[in-house]
Amino acid sequence: MSTRxxxxxxxxxxxxxxxxxxxxxxxAVKLLKKLADDGNFKLGKVVHALLVVSSHASEDHTxxxxxxxxxxxxxxxxxxxxxxxxxxxQRNVASWSILMAGYLHNGYAWEVTKLFKDMISVDKIFPNExxxxxxxxxxxxxxxxxxxRQCHALVLKSGLMFHQYVKNxxxxxxxxxxxxxxxxxxxxxxxxxxxxxxxxxxxxxxDHGYTSEALDVFSRMLADGSAGDSVSYVNIFGLCARLKDxxxxxxxxxxxxxxxxxxxxFLSSAIVDMYGKCGExxxxxxxxxxxxxxxxxxxxxxxxxxxxxxxxxxxxxxFLRMEFQDVVPNEYTFAVLLNSCAGLSALGCGKTLHARxxxxxxxxxxxxxxxxINMYFRSGHIEAARALFSNMISRDTxxxxxxxxxxxxxxxxxEALDVFxxxxxxxxxxxxxxxxGVLLACGHLGRIEEGFYYLQHLMRDxxxxxxxxxxxxxxxxxxxxxxxxxxxxxxxxxxxxxxVVAWRTLLNACNVHRNYDLGKRVAEHLLQLNPxxxxxxILLSNMHAKVKRWDGVAKIxxxxxxxxxxxEPGLSWTEIRNETHVFVSDDTQHPETAQIHEKVRKLLxxxxxxxxxxxxxxxxxxxxxxxxxxYLSYHSEKLAVAYALMKTPSxxxxxxxxxxxxxxxxxxxxxxxxxxxxxMIVVRDVNRFHSFQxxxxxxxxxx
DNA sequence: GTAGGGTTAG
Numbered sequence: 001m002s003t004r005x006x007x008x009x010x011x012x013x014x015x016x017x018x019x020x021x022x023x024x025x026x027x028a029v030k031l032l033k034k035l036a037d038d039g040n041f042k043l044g045k046v047v048h049a050l051l052v053v054s055s056h057a058s059e060d061h062t063x064x065x066x067x068x069x070x071x072x073x074x075x076x077x078x079x080x081x082x083x084x085x086x087x088x089x090q091r092n093v094a095s096w097s098i099l100m101a102g103y104l105h106n107g108y109a110w111e112v113t114k115l116f117k118d119m120i121s122v123d124k125i126f127p128n129e130x131x132x133x134x135x136x137x138x139x140x141x142x143x144x145x146x147x148x149r150q151c152h153a154l155v156l157k158s159g160l161m162f163h164q165y166v167k168n169x170x171x172x173x174x175x176x177x178x179x180x181x182x183x184x185x186x187x188x189x190x191x192x193x194x195x196x197x198x199x200x201x202x203x204x205x206x207d208h209g210y211t212s213e214a215l216d217v218f219s220r221m222l223a224d225g226s227a228g229d230s231v232s233y234v235n236i237f238g239l240c241a242r243l244k245d246x247x248x249x250x251x252x253x254x255x256x257x258x259x260x261x262x263x264x265x266f267l268s269s270a271i272v273d274m275y276g277k278c279g280e281x282x283x284x285x286x287x288x289x290x291x292x293x294x295x296x297x298x299x300x301x302x303x304x305x306x307x308x309x310x311x312x313x314x315x316x317x318x319f320l321r322m323e324f325q326d327v328v329p330n331e332y333t334f335a336v337l338l339n340s341c342a343g344l345s346a347l348g349c350g351k352t353l354h355a356r357x358x359x360x361x362x363x364x365x366x367x368x369x370x371x372x373i374n375m376y377f378r379s380g381h382i383e384a385a386r387a388l389f390s391n392m393i394s395r396d397t398x399x400x401x402x403x404x405x406x407x408x409x410x411x412x413x414x415e416a417l418d419v420f421x422x423x424x425x426x427x428x429x430x431x432x433x434x435x436x437g438v439l440l441a442c443g444h445l446g447r448i449e450e451g452f453y454y455l456q457h458l459m460r461d462x463x464x465x466x467x468x469x470x471x472x473x474x475x476x477x478x479x480x481x482x483x484x485x486x487x488x489x490x491x492x493x494x495x496x497x498x499x500v501v502a503w504r505t506l507l508n509a510c511n512v513h514r515n516y517d518l519g520k521r522v523a524e525h526l527l528q529l530n531p532x533x534x535x536x537x538i539l540l541s542n543m544h545a546k547v548k549r550w551d552g553v554a555k556i557x558x559x560x561x562x563x564x565x566x567x568e569p570g571l572s573w574t575e576i577r578n579e580t581h582v583f584v585s586d587d588t589q590h591p592e593t594a595q596i597h598e599k600v601r602k603l604l605x606x607x608x609x610x611x612x613x614x615x616x617x618x619x620x621x622x623x624x625x626x627x628x629x630x631y632l633s634y635h636s637e638k639l640a641v642a643y644a645l646m647k648t649p650s651x652x653x654x655x656x657x658x659x660x661x662x663x664x665x666x667x668x669x670x671x672x673x674x675x676x677x678x679x680m681i682v683v684r685d686v687n688r689f690h691s692f693q694x695x696x697x698x699x700x701x702x703x
Numbered sequence: 704g705t706a707g708g709g710t711t712a713g
Contacts, residue, residue, distance in 0.1 A: 029704065036704095066704045097705045104706090133706040168707045199708040234709045269710035300711040307712090335712040367712045374713075398713050433713090 025064055032067035041075035067093050073102025081237040091123070097130040104134055127154065129163045136169035140176040148173045168197050184213070193221075195229055202235045206242070213237055227259045230267045237270040263291045264425035269298040276305025294325075300333045307336050320357045331365040338371035342378035345657040345684055348578040350359035356626035370398050377406035380655045380682035397431055408444065409595040411698035416441035417574065435459055443480055444700075451477045472502040474564025479509025480702050484518055500529055507536065511543045512702060513580030519543050533561075534567050542664070571634035572658040574644045583639040592643070597634070599642040607672035608694075615665040637666050641673065641681060642695060653680040661685050661703065671695050 028051060035044045049069060065088055072081035085091070085099050085223045090106045096119045103111040116135050119125050127135070132155060139148035152170065156220060160166045167186070174182040187193070193201075198221045205214035218236050221228055230235075233256050240249035240429050253271065261267070268291040275283035281666075284305035288298070306315040319337055322329070329337075334357050341350035354372060362368050369392045376385040389395075389403050400423045407416035424428060430438075435454060442451035455474060459466050471494055478487035487506055491498060503526045510519030519540070537556055544552030570585040583590065589594060604612065637658050642656040662685045674681050675695035683690045691698035 032704075063704050070704065092704095094705050099705095101705060128705095130705050137707075165706050172707075194707095196708050201708095203708065229708090231709045238710085264709095266710045271710095273711070295710090297711045302711095304711060330711085332711045339712070365712095370713060396713095402713080 009257065012631070014609045025061055028061075028064050029067050032064070032071050036067065036071040036074040037112070039075050041072075041077060043463070062088070062090050062092055062095065063560070066092075066098050069095065069102065070098045073099065073106065076106060078102055078106050078108070086565045093119075093125050093128055093131060096123070096125065096132060097128075100131065100134045100138070104138045104141065109138040109144065112138035112142075113144060113147045125680065127158065128168050129160050130524065130610060132158065133163075133165040133169040136173055140169070144178065145177050148177070153326045163192050164197070168200055171197065171204065172200055175200070175207070178208060180205065180208050180210055180213070187217075190641055193224070195221075195232070198226065199229075199231045199235060202232065206235060206239055210240060211243060222255075227261075228256075230261060233261065234266050234270040237267075237274040241270075241274040241277040246275075246279050246280055249274045249278050253446045263287075265291070265293060265295055265298050268294075269301040272298065272301040272305055276301070276308050278459055279309060281305055281309040281311060294327065296327055296330050298334060299327050300330070300336060303333065303336045303340075307340045307343065307535070310343060312340040312346075315340040316346075316349065331362045331368050334362055335365075335367040335371040337461070338368070340401070342375040344580075345379045345655065346575065347375075347379040347381065347655065348575050350379060364393050366392075366394055366396050366399065370396075370402055373399065373402050373480075377409070378684065380410075380653075380684060380691070382406070382410055382412070395428070397428060397434070400428055401431070401433045401437060404434060405440065408437045408440040410691065411444055411700065413441040413444035417445070430462065430464075432464060432469075435464065435466070436469050436473060439470055439477065443473060443477040446477075446481050446482055448477060448483070449512050468496060471496055471498075472505055475502055476505045476509070479506055479513075482509075482513050484509055484513060484515050488518060488522075500526065500533065504535060504539070507539050511539050514543070514546055516543060516547050516549075530562065532563065532565055534565055537565070538567070570636045570658065570660050572640040572656050574640045574654065574656045576644060576647050581640070581643060583636040583643070585634060585636045590639075590643075592646075595646065596639055596643050599637050599646055600634075603638075603642060603645075603673050603676075604669065606676045607669060610675065612669060612672050635663065635666050636668065637662060639684060641670060641683075645673075645677060645679065650679075655681060655682050655684075657684045658687065661687060662690060667697065667701070667703075671697055 018476065028047070031047055032044070035047065048071075051064070051068075057473075065084060069081045069084050072078070072084065078137075081099065081102050085095060088095060096115065098117050100112045103109070103115065112135060116127070116131070116451075119131070120127070132151065136148065136151050136155075138144070139151060141348070152173070154168060155161055155166060171183055171186060174180070174186065183201060187201065198217060202214055202217050205211070205217060214236075218228070218232070221232065236252050237249065238250060240246075253274075256267075263271075268287055271287045272284045275281070275287065284302060288294075288302040288305075291298070299318075303315045303318055303322075306312070306318065315336065319329070319333070334353060336352055338350060338357075341347075341353065346608075354375075357368055357372070363372075369388060373385045373388050376382075376388065380543075385403070385406055389399065392399065400419065403419050404416045404423075407413070407419065416437060420430070420434070420441070423434070438454055439451055442448070442454070451474060455466055455470055459470070471490075475487050475491060478484070478490060484506075487509060491502065491506065503522055507519055507522045507526060510516075510522060520543075523536055523540045526533060527633050530536070537560055541553050541556045544550070544556070571582060573580050573582040575581075581590070604614070637656055640656045640658075641654060644656065648654065662683055667690065670681055670683065670690070670692045672695060673679075674692035678694075681692040683692070685703070688699065688703060
């Protein structure tokens with residue numbers, strides 16, 4: 001019966017019968033229960049008042065009074081609930097239990113254990129299954145380990161171990177105290193698990209990284225003939241997402257389809273998340289589109305899936321659709337959006353979102369703060385990122401990592417290491433990612449010994465096992481310092497499977513330091529790993545050119561032509577007054593092409609007296625085009641910089657983003673352009689930032 | 704009359 005209907009009946013009784021028999025206790029109980037379930041405080045008070053005037057609120061109606069306590073605590077009115085409880089002349093185990101549940105659900109776990117003691121000592125009531133499961137839950141949610149153990153003893157004494165609710169609460173307690181062995185033990189010894197047990201154990205294992213045990217529980221559940229409900233699948237999709245195991249994810253998805261389980265908003269979010277994290281954006285989009293009733297979370301999940309798969313623009317566009325459907329974004333949504341802006345270096349869009357975030361009071365959330373810092377760093381605005389960091393109310397490991405790696409990518413090694421020391425001083429625990437940033441910083445500063453100290457001692461002291469990324473940083477560190485043989489020896493002597501990135505790091509070092517022999521060996525190795533790797537060919541060709549081995553250059557070009565290997569087209573873009581202008585290397589699409597080319601020619605002429613010599617050897621482009629005179633002046637970053645110089649005020653810094661590594665020629669040209677125009681020019685390439693100012697670059701000519 | 708499990712950011 002609906003609340004209104006119940007109330008209608010009550011009103012009817014009120015008018016029909018005299019005030020002595022307003023409505024029966026059964027009615028009152030039914031009505032109060034319904035109101036409690038709905039959390040309807042307003043109507044609840046009315047009914048309470050009716051009960052009082054009809055003298056139904058007398059003390060001998062314990063069940064009815066229990067319902068009142070329940071009503072108020074479910075409406076978040078704990079003080080009122082407590083007053084009703086305290087005035088009872090007769091209370092039973094349910095009165096206690098209801099009040100305890102009230103305190104538990106309103107976040108006062110500690111209060112529950114106090115009530116529990118009073119119940120036993122004052123009223124001499126021995127706990128039943130309701131009380132025990134509530135108290136056990138309070139111990140887990142309040143992290144009250146000691147009390148939890150005492151309750152465990154009581155459970156054994158009471159013989160309620162086999163009660164489903166009690167057993168589940170006990171399992172949650174084990175999970176909370178990270179006693180996964182205890183969980184396994186209970187699973188073995190206690191038969192007859194219901195779906196809730198399976199699901200909470202599944203979640204427990206997942207939260208503690210027991211992935212294989214989680215899978216075991218899932219298969220045991222299926223083997224037991226329990227098909228698994230949407231909660232089970234939400235958990236298991238979460239596992240696939242964490243493992244980034246697309247194959248497993250698809251298997252689970254098939255299983256779910258076969259079981260006939262219908263999508264709900266939780267499930268669709270979890271599946272979207274799984275496909276997103278496993279790198280299959282099409283799967284994520286398909287699931288999202290096949291479920292109609294989305295909420296903030298599921299919208300955020302599809303935005304995140306797009307972000308994770310580098311579909312940054314798509315994420316921002318989808319957000320418009322989300323707003324159009326009147327779904328209100330929360331802090332997670334803003335974090336994803338800001339990170340998408342970071343991916344595009346879309347400062348204008350990022351600033352707009354920043355304003356919205358502050359206006360709505362989302363700025364205090366760590367996730368949002370981190371995303372803002374990321375956005376400003378990736379858009380090249382170091383000072384804005386730094387200011388945000390200093391003003392943050394709460395920080396987490398990600399915040400610190402973000403600042404350290406942000407400074408490192410901008411070539412600010414000293415700053416990065418200062419922040420790292422600061423982090424240690426405030427006893428924030430560094431993690432795997434932290435040390436990647438730290439080792440990068442050491443690389444910029446050429447601090448070899450310090451780098452090795454972090455790798456070999458500090459990391460191990462903290463209990464972190466160095467991984468491929470750290471070792472690659474060390475290769476870069478040695479390579480940058482010109483210790484190429486050491487770098488090679490380090491790679492040969494470290495028992496790890498090196499990837500393309502690591503070898504390319506060494507090859508790049510060989511290139512910069514013109515170590516032709518080692519470079520050739522490394523390049524050959526790289527080409528064995530991937531015979532069509534354009535990046536390797538470019539580096540190899542650059543190296544040949546630098547030592548003037550023109551035959552080598554010609555050979556590589558011929559090879560590329562024969563194999564029809566094409567370089568990814570060079571793209572640069574820059575944001576001017578909220579509009580993004582994109583330039584391709586041999587671009588003539590831009591409406592102002594003629595003026596832009598004229599500007600480039602003028603800039604190059606201006607820097608010639610400063611010693612600029614066009615370097616036709618440093619890039620490997622489409623051969624025919626490259627042979628044309630003046631081709632280099634059409635490089636996309638030069639076009640973008642020229643355009644920005646034309647369109648922005650004379651003091652404004654220029655920000656350009658490009659999809660490839662910046663080439664030698666553009667690098668030396670931009671250094672000089674920054675000098676003659678007295679402008680700061682910040683270029684974000686695939687790997688790092690180059691901040692050109694007064695004739696030099698923040699990368700100190702090593703990238 | 705009272706008690707248990709779920710989705711989104713790096």
